[in-house]
Every structure is written in structure tokens, then in C-alpha cells.
Amino acid sequence: MLRFFLYRVALLIPTFIGVSIVAFAFIRLLPGDPIMLLAGERGMSAERYQELQAVYGFDRPYLVQYFDYAWGILQGDFGQSIVTKRPVLEEFFTLFPATIELSLCAIILAVGIGIPAGVLAAVKRGSWLDQTIMGAALTGYSMPIFWWGLLLIIFFSGTLGWTPVSGRISLLYYFEPVTGFMLIDSLLSGQAGAFKSAVSHLILPTVVLATIPLAVIARQTRSAMLEVLGEDYVRTARSKGLAPRRVIGLHALRNALIPVVTTIGLQVGVLLAGAILTETIFSWPGIGKWMVDSVFKRDYAVVQGGLLLIASLIMIVNLLVDVLYGLINPRIRK
Amino acid sequence: MALLEIENLSVTFATSGGEFRAVDEVSLVCDRGEILSIVGESGSGKSVSMLALMGLLPWTATVTADTMRFDGRDILSMSDRQRREIIGRDIAMIFQEPMSSLNPCFTVGFQIGETLRVHLGMGRAERRERSIELLKLVGIPAPEKRLSQFPHQLSGGMSQRVMIAMALACNPKLLIADEPTTALDVTIQAQILDLLIGLQKKNDMGLILITHDMGVVAETAERVQVQYAGQKVEEQRVRELFDDPHHPYTQALLSALPERATRHGRLPSIPGVVPGQGDRPAGCLFSPRCRFATDLCRQTVERQGPEFGYALCNYPLKEGVPTGHPGVPELESAR
Ligand SMILES: Nc1ncnc2c1ncn2[C@@H]1O[C@H](COP(=O)(O)OP(=O)(O)O)[C@@H](O)[C@H]1O
Ligand code: SF4
Ligand SMILES: [Mg+2]
Numbered sequence: 001m002l003r004f005f006l007y008r009v010a011l012l013i014p015t016f017i018g019v020s021i022v023a024f025a026f027i028r029l030l031p032g033d034p035i036m037l038l039a040g041e042r043g044m045s046a047e048r049y050q051e052l053q054a055v056y057g058f059d060r061p062y063l064v065q066y067f068d069y070a071w072g073i074l075q076g077d078f079g080q081s082i083v084t085k086r087p088v089l090e091e092f093f094t095l096f097p098a099t100i101e102l103s104l105c106a107i108i109l110a111v112g113i114g115i116p117a118g119v120l121a122a123v124k125r126g127s128w129l130d131q132t133i134m135g136a137a138l139t140g141y142s143m144p145i146f147w148w149g150l151l152l153i154i155f156f157s158g159t160l161g162w163t164p165v166s167g168r169i170s171l172l173y174y175f176e177p178v179t180g181f182m183l184i185d186s187l188l189s190g191q192a193g194a195f196k197s198a199v200s201h202l203i204l205p206t207v208v209l210a211t212i213p214l215a216v217i218a219r220q221t222r223s224a225m226l227e228v229l230g231e232d233y234v235r236t237a238r239s240k241g242l243a244p245r246r247v248i249g250l251h252a253l254r255n256a257l258i259p260v261v262t263t264i265g266l267q268v269g270v271l272l273a274g275a276i277l278t279e280t281i282f283s284w285p286g287i288g289k290w291m292v293d294s295v296f297k298r299d300y301a302v303v304q305g306g307l308l309l310i311a312s313l314i315m316i317v318n319l320l321v322d323v324l325y326g327l328i329n330p331r332i333r334k
Numbered sequence: 335m336a337l338l339e340i341e342n343l344s345v346t347f348a349t350s351g352g353e354f355r356a357v358d359e360v361s362l363v364c365d366r367g368e369i370l371s372i373v374g375e376s377g378s379g380k381s382v383s384m385l386a387l388m389g390l391l392p393w394t395a396t397v398t399a400d401t402m403r404f405d406g407r408d409i410l411s412m413s414d415r416q417r418r419e420i421i422g423r424d425i426a427m428i429f430q431e432p433m434s435s436l437n438p439c440f441t442v443g444f445q446i447g448e449t450l451r452v453h454l455g456m457g458r459a460e461r462r463e464r465s466i467e468l469l470k471l472v473g474i475p476a477p478e479k480r481l482s483q484f485p486h487q488l489s490g491g492m493s494q495r496v497m498i499a500m501a502l503a504c505n506p507k508l509l510i511a512d513e514p515t516t517a518l519d520v521t522i523q524a525q526i527l528d529l530l531i532g533l534q535k536k537n538d539m540g541l542i543l544i545t546h547d548m549g550v551v552a553e554t555a556e557r558v559q560v561q562y563a564g565q566k567v568e569e570q571r572v573r574e575l576f577d578d579p580h581h582p583y584t585q586a587l588l589s590a591l592p593e594r595a596t597r598h599g600r601l602p603s604i605p606g607v608v609p610g611q612g613d614r615p616a617g618c619l620f621s622p623r624c625r626f627a628t629d630l631c632r633q634t635v636e637r638q639g640p641e642f643g644y645a646l647c648n649y650p651l652k653e654g655v656p657t658g659h660p661g662v663p664e665l666e667s668a669r
Binding site for chain 2: 235
């Protein structure tokens, strides 16, 4: 287990280097110039442009720029935003909790509904319930997020007026962030109605973001359960006179979860990609929206650093999932 | 009254190709302290009939019987919950594939202890003590260590011992062993059989031993019933059955035994296979493979009385000769 873990950690290094190169190249391949965009409508004299290029180091060869950038990262310096002039790392950690909060809520929703739905569909295989669940999952799976988000906004925020359209909490409330998680901070603030407002802001983005992972998890759970339910050990469990709830919920599900956990791990990448869209739709001040804004402004340092940090996050989560996989599968655990 | 009485048990599966009768009016009796063997080739409905008793068949199965009584209680009229109280406690079952019959995600200790908790409500310490005792009983060395092991760390023979320990957890009155040695190495087979017989004697259990191997029957059972294509074709005490089989199928099974095959110089297997769904003939189901089959056999078949071991045959054998068969001389020459 330890060897397996160390091996996986060692594997992070080449991946990290690869991602840093891709992130570096990606933003430079896009047409557009950060300094011209900064100048905006007014434009800028040629001398001033040269001067700024030198200030930001954009006049040097790409290779030099890359190694300069890589050297900085090795020292924990991700550079600073050309737009806000704040360090990238600082901006990242300011916005990160918002994304985490949204993603966590989405994954909890996806797992919390996806697994029971998949189990139910498998147990009632072929019934109308199975067909309804799987039909819904197929629809959810192929749902274009942007369109789905807008649809929900139009219906729940527009027609019904139940939920707010954007942001994390109503402007009526203000308090200093403590944990960065609005649900917790709003409770800590002690302001009446703050928590309720935070929840109402969170609901629609969570639903939108959870939709695809939920569908994938439900389908994967169903097929894993179907396979496991035919196994000899499930018959053994029943032959012991155990209640069906225990046979299905413990003996079968425990085995079915092994492939499902891998799926959930893979969904984290999908989730963060989805977060970019979802945050844009709901003006959710997280790193997804931050990335999109920065790409439009060609904020090189932010895009490079942000992509690298997001990629690292995905890699770490996948590593944790692998460890978890080892823990729940006795055949791997040593 | 016997411990287990089953009369005219039938099991029909609803399949995409229509109805399939896997078990057809099988009756059996097994008492405490008795070993009953059910023998027949693969596909004879041995497993299905016992799974029907345990209530472990899928919902596609329809189970009917005139009587199904265990320990004086009518199983047919029981609710699922009532039946679950008996299953695993008073009737236990072990299976053909010990390795895949244990849950790979749970330790040996957990899987044995679970039965003790569910049926006997034992606490943690008590369960541990009893589990160790059970593992010792089935001849597993260093039982304390085994408790924390997972099934993939056990060999096939060891897994079957664990399965037996689990089955014996609540001192069942009846143990059903469905081909318990088929998947094991030859050397281990005898050990497991001896263990089962020893435990059966010691606990005064009823034991239903399912096998396709007449050799196993010879060594273990007291009474045998032979099953073919879902039907009981003969029933006798072991000695008598080996001395004088009344059904041609039994005779064929016996001559397929390695020691007899060499003596008679015959091939150690019966040509053909057990008819499954779709290729069941009219009349006697064994007729396509029977060397005594006549036109009458292909139309109808009659159950004989106790003097012929209730053989389901028109021409039951007596010392190898088919009683009342029209073409005996011709057969004599064929020998
Ligand atoms: N769930 C099922 N659905 C349909 N047919 C089945 C099912 N289980 C068993 N059968 C059929 O019932 C017959 C008897 O099977 P079985 O009792 O397993 O035979 P065996 O004597 O080898 O134990 C076989 O032809 C098998 O294909
Ligand atoms: S009834 Fe006829 S075919 Fe069937 S076993 Fe007897 S002799 Fe053979
Ligand atoms: Mg079988």
C-alpha cells in the first residue's frame, strides 16, 4: 500500500510538468495581446507598448519565459495578475472556497441521489421504476449544462421567483469571511436570514453542476449492482437468512461500490470543468469564473497558474480516490 | 414425522423461450442423523430443488409442492420473514464454489459472526469465541489469525471449511451440501467429505448431499435418490442401489465409475447430455440415451413400486435385466 502510494505520488511530477507546459502554451496560442487588452479602447503609443512588454517580460523568447515561470513556481511564486496586480496564489485562495463549496455540495448531491437511484434501478430491474430512473439518467447525462442552467433560472428564478439569479448571498448581508464557505460563514455571522439566503443562492448552481455526475454515478451503480447481485456470495448472504435490506445494502453494495468509487473520482475532473460553466451562468465568484474572465483578458499569469493549480487539484483528488479504492478493496490492500 | 418432508415439488422458470420445468414432482424425505444423497448429472435440477426449499430462487421461478414441511412446520405457508428465521439457523446450505461463495469484502470473522448476531443475538466477545470454536471444529489451524483474514487469502479447501463453519454456526438441524467438493482438488475432496460426515454424526444433523459423482455416494450416503432432467428416477439404500440398480440411468451412472468402467471395458461416460429447455422428448426423458428404449418409452413412462426403487421406467432392471422388455435377446447379443 505504501509503495503503491509513493509510486502514485512520484507519477505526479511528470504530470505536473506536462500540465505546466500545456498551460503556458495554451494561453499564448490564443490570438490577442494582454497589454493591448489592458489599454482598452484608448490604445497606446508604440514606445509605451515596448516599455510594458519589457516590464512584464513578454519581449523575451518563449523558452526563457517558460523557465522563468517554472523557476518561480518551484519557489512557490505563481506570478501576479496583470489586471488586479495581486499575486495569483492569493487570488486563487480567495476564490477557491466558493468553488469548493459548490463542488462539494454538487458531489454530495450526485452521490447521495445517484447511488440509491442506481441501487433501486438494479434491484427493480426492468420495472417502470428502473426505466424511469435510467431514462432520467440518460437525459441528465446528455444535458447541455449551459442550456440546462438557463432553463432552471428562467423557471425557478423567473417564473416562480423562488431563487436568486446570481451570486453567493444577498447583498443585504455582509460579513468578513472566516472559512470562505458561505454556508458556514453565514451561520457564524449570526445575521438573521443570512444562512437561508446562502442556501437559496446555492441550490440552482448545485443542481446544475450535479446533473451529469449524478447521471453517470446512477448508471454506473446500476450496472455494478446488477453484476454483483448475480454473484455467489450474494446467494450465500441470503442463505444465512439475512433481511433483503442487509443483503443488498451491505453485501452487494459494498462490492458494487468498488467500481463506483473510481467513477466518482473521475467525475471530479468533469465537475471542475462543469464548475467553469456553472459559475459563469450564475456569476458565482469561484475559480471557474475567474479562469474564464482571465482568458478573456489574456491574463497570462492567472491562466497559467490557475490551470496548473486546478490540474494539481484534480491529480490530488484522483490520488485520494485511488487510496480510497485500495482501502475499500481488500484484494489491493496489503 | 421426518425432519424434512417434500412431496411433489415442482419448479418452473419463466424464460424468454417460454416455461421451463427444471424440477418435476420430486419428493424426498430426510430425517435427523440421516444422510440422503441426491445424485444426477449436471442439469438434473438438484440445485434448483434445494434452492426452492431455501427460498433462494429468483422471481422468475414458480415453486409448487403438495407438501413442504420442515420440523413439523409448513414452509409453503410461511411468510418471507418467518422463513428467514429458519434459513441459516435450522437449515443451512453450502455451495459448489467455496471461493466465490464468500464475500470478498468482509473478513472471515465478520461473515461467521454475522449469522451468530442475526439469529442468536450474540454480542461481540461471544461471537468471537464461538467463531474460533467453529473454525477449530472444521479443522482450521490458528483460528484467531483466520478471523481477520479476507477470502482471497484462503485456498479453496480452506474457504469450504469456512463455509461449513458458517453453516454450522447455529447448530442447524439440516445441512444441505450442494456438490461441496466438486470444485476442489482431489486430495482435498476426501478431507472435506470426511469432515462433513464427522460433523453430521457429531451434531446428529440431517445431511442432504448433492453430487454428480457416484463414488462420493458410495462412501458417504445411506440413502440415495437419483435425479434426471428434473425428475426423480430411482430411490434406494446405497448398498442395494450399487448391487442392483433398477433404472437404466442409475446403471449407466454406476458403469461410468472408473473402477467399474475398467472392469466392463466401457467408456466412462454416458453418451449424450441431459435434455434442457426445448429438447425434452415425449414419454421417458431418458429415452434418447437409453439402450433399452422402445416405442412405448417414447410415448409414455410409468412409475414402479418400492420393489423397483420407485423407478420411473417401463422396464425396470432386475439384476441388470429389463423386466418385461420385448427385445431382451437382441440386447443380450449387443453386450
Ligand atoms: N434461474 C434459472 N432460470 C432458468 N433456468 C434455470 C435457472 N436456474 C437453473 N435453470 C435450469 O434448471 C435446470 C436444472 O439446473 P440445476 O438445478 O442447477 O442442475 P444441477 O442438477 O446441475 O444442480 C438446468 O437446465 C438449468 O439450466
Ligand atoms: S422407460 Fe424406456 S427409455 Fe426410459 S429408462 Fe426405462 S427403458 Fe429406458
Ligand atoms: Mg448444481
